[in-house]
Amino acid sequence: MESQVVYEANGTPNVKILPSPDTEINGHIPNGHTNGHVPNGHANGHLPNGTTHMNGGLSPHQSPHKDHHGIHIIPRSPRLGTPHRRQYVPLEANEDDDELGEFRQGGRIACNEKMMEDAVMEEEQPPKDRCYIVYLIMALHGVGTLLPWNMFITAEAYFTQHKFANVSDDTEYKDKFVTYLGIMGFVPNVTFLFVALFFPPKSSRLTTIISVNVMLSLFVLTTIMAVVDSSGWPKIFFAITMVTIVLFNCGAAIYQSGLYAICAKFPQKYMQSYIIGQGLGGTLCAVIGITTLAAVGDLKVAAILYFACAVIVLFMCVVTLFIMVKMPFVKYYLDQVKETSLEEKEREAIEGERPPLLKIFRDIWLQLYNIWVTFFVTLTVFPSIMVMVAPTSENMAPFMQKFFIPITCFLLFNVCDFLGSCVPAWVKWPSAKYTWILTTAFFLFCPSFLLALHRLATRHLPVFLNDWAYIVVVIAMGLSNGYLKTIVMMDGPQAVRNPNWAGKAASMMVLFLVLGIFCGIQFSLAFPPLSQIGS
Template sequence: CSAGEYSCPTPRHRQYSVTLEDHKPSCSTVAIDSVYHQSYATECLANPEYIYDALPVSHANQSNNDKIIDELINAQIISLRMRWYVLSVSGANQSLFVKPNYFVDYKLNVTNSTPSLDNYKTNFLSYLGIASKAPNILLQIINLFANTGYGSLSIRISVTLIVQSLVFVFTIILAVIDSTGWPDVFFWVTMLSAAVINVANGVYQGCVYGAAAKLPMGYPNAVTIGMNMSGTIASLFMIISIAVSPSAKVAAIIFFACAVVMLTICLVSEFYLKNNIFYVYHTEREVESEISYEDMKNMNKKLESNADVSADTSTTASEPDLQGIYQYKYVLKKTWVQLLNIVLIYFVSLSIFPALWADIKPLNGMIDEKYYSPVFCFLLFNLFATIGNGIAQYVQRPGPKYVTIFVLLRLLYIPFFLYCNYRPNNVNRTLSVVFKNDWIYIVTAVTMATSSGYLSSLAIMYTPRAVPQKYASTAGMMAALIIILGILLGINFSLVYPILNM
């Protein structure tokens, strides 16, 4: 008996056939041919929470074949969610950021130091951030105006992952080579490597956000979760490498090798993503009407209660048909508030993390100092930012109108952390330390990281829902561009902090 073959019709009656390897109910092919089955399958594909959370009570007595259809749709949705999380772990380039001791204390720590080399060591993270994000934002802009079709996005995702992997292999080779005779050259080669990695990563993230924006509301947030999750994984790798490696050189080789493995997993995940029926449905469909965020939320609530939503969808306005620069002006006009929120969130977060936090020294001796920054800077931020992203997956409060208030309040974190025990290298602090307990710093850092993840997720999810579905991909790529702009502004502003402490 061969596996059953099923088809899920779309509103345009296009058939996407899927062969079930795990379900073999009979020797015959079961088609979804009734009006009920077509409507039910289409609603499930268009609204993943409809099946993913719980089946409506009215469908409890379906036949065995109907239940298999449910399992098919549910399996496709769960599979897509898992692959999207893996694909979104695109932050292997964060490995360069969470291993500063390797560069500052090992590769650049030579006997015959110079004033320029001392400057490189003092502001290494800030220089690395600028070298990474400046070319990143340029390529994001180019990527935004390029073709956003699914095939084009898929090719760019694959190519950029391969480029990042090759550069990390080159970084491993640099770790093996003795560079004590040319530390200045090593510094600039490292900056160039970071630039190439982040050029590729900028295109990659823009493509992933653009593709995710075509999917239901939770998927753009899955990209953000994946990015912070990658930072958490990289931070754990760093802590483990410090604990088990006999030298900084061996630790760095292990560490960067893990980054190559992460990128390879992302590449394999992207290959399988192309065959996901739920993803194909959403990336190829054409929507006939504009559905706002509030309309979509009301539709989902009614679907969960098995209500009829046809009345709501019939009253929505027609989509404007815009091309060229007019399309981008229209999207910007609709989304500028959320884009501003994204800039401010990442500006505050990246001006504080990692440059400021990495130079906050312990006062109470709770753990060995060599673990203090890896745990309470890098791991803490990425872990709790991921938790904040996860909370936003289930709780979307405040709404689009009021999220800006909480975004502005986060500006108060900057003076707070400056008055912690912040002591940058080669700088004699003149400001008094107001907060002299490590726990005060740690608890406040947890709130900063969590609010960064939570509010950024809300703003990123709200952005593509402010425009019609046909422009959602453009809005998602604009959000990815604005993220890099916020990061770049924050990293550049962090150069001011050592001056304020003198």
């Protein structure tokens, strides 16, 4: 449609509208009205003094309603058939021309603002996680975070009773292997978490991908070393194993910190999915350990199966990580934070500010306390204290007597931990400000296990818990640990005042998580002397 303004002899403007297939006027115009029936000659609802806003098909036999105000005409692009310009055409003037001009200007502004808001809302709609693919991938990476290291711990008998069993000249490898395993595992883990927190990499996605590939390569090497006979060079094998553990935990620290930072930018349920995966990883490790112990009598074959399972899981993590970072859902949230982070960095460069670690600490210090306490208590009793608990019932089945520790310590605890991490999807603690009440009460599990069946042969304290009461305590602790760690890790990154700090807050949470593990393992060394009080 084409329009032409014609001035009468007295100077009054008028409009001549020429129908055309290239013109689109908003809405069907029944009875000469725009957008349906409009009382008092008003268009588009309650607009004062009336304004016609048309955008739809106009056939040649139709004509717009002409009043004393004007119409919005949107010519269409001849090639694309889409609106490309908005024109305002006055029809006629009268004595209210000044007031009418003000309204016309306001009408155009309001209309443009509404269109811009609609366009922004349409553009900002996040892509859907189709078939929950990203949710499942995050659960898989939760498994990949803990299962490989748990396989190292599960295969402890393979190292002490197979690889170093025949080394008669130096028993230090066998007697202190678990101690070296803990030191070489947690020291580089904590160190690299500090480095990642204060000196973050330019591309967290790239470092996460590199770290998981390093972990995969090291476990392939470990599997090969399990096949090779190293009885003639135990010192070299011990050195290779320790170097492998150090490098593996360096990569695991970067991998775990990067995944927590990624989850912090997604909706909360994806953080829960990642933590559920960690609980599932512990459960799978326990199942594999019990199965191989029952079906395979050879420690070497069992160790090869352990390490092969870890290789398969890590390979799946590598493949899915490459797929995940290219998915529209993931790119939307990561690129959204990246754009706002660039603005934040520009502001910090102008104001001369460093990354606000102190501000982040002030925002989440309570959640840092919660996550530290949760893992401190858990690692105080699991597994170092629970593996020393022995059954007392004489009527227990032979199978349970043989597998009492693997079932109660590893399988039962990990299954309950997994179930506890699923509970926040339905029942969540109402306020993150008061989660400290639950985590502080979590300390009560330490004396509970001290009063259980711990070190029966050497203890002097009385035993207050029988076999079944001990199993109930294990179930309660597993459920509590899974629930608490999930809600704390979900609430922590959300507690910062600036959403762009969520990734950094998640890295800080992981650091305190690992510190809780380290402190709990050290405190567990005090339990054996405490059990002998009264001697």
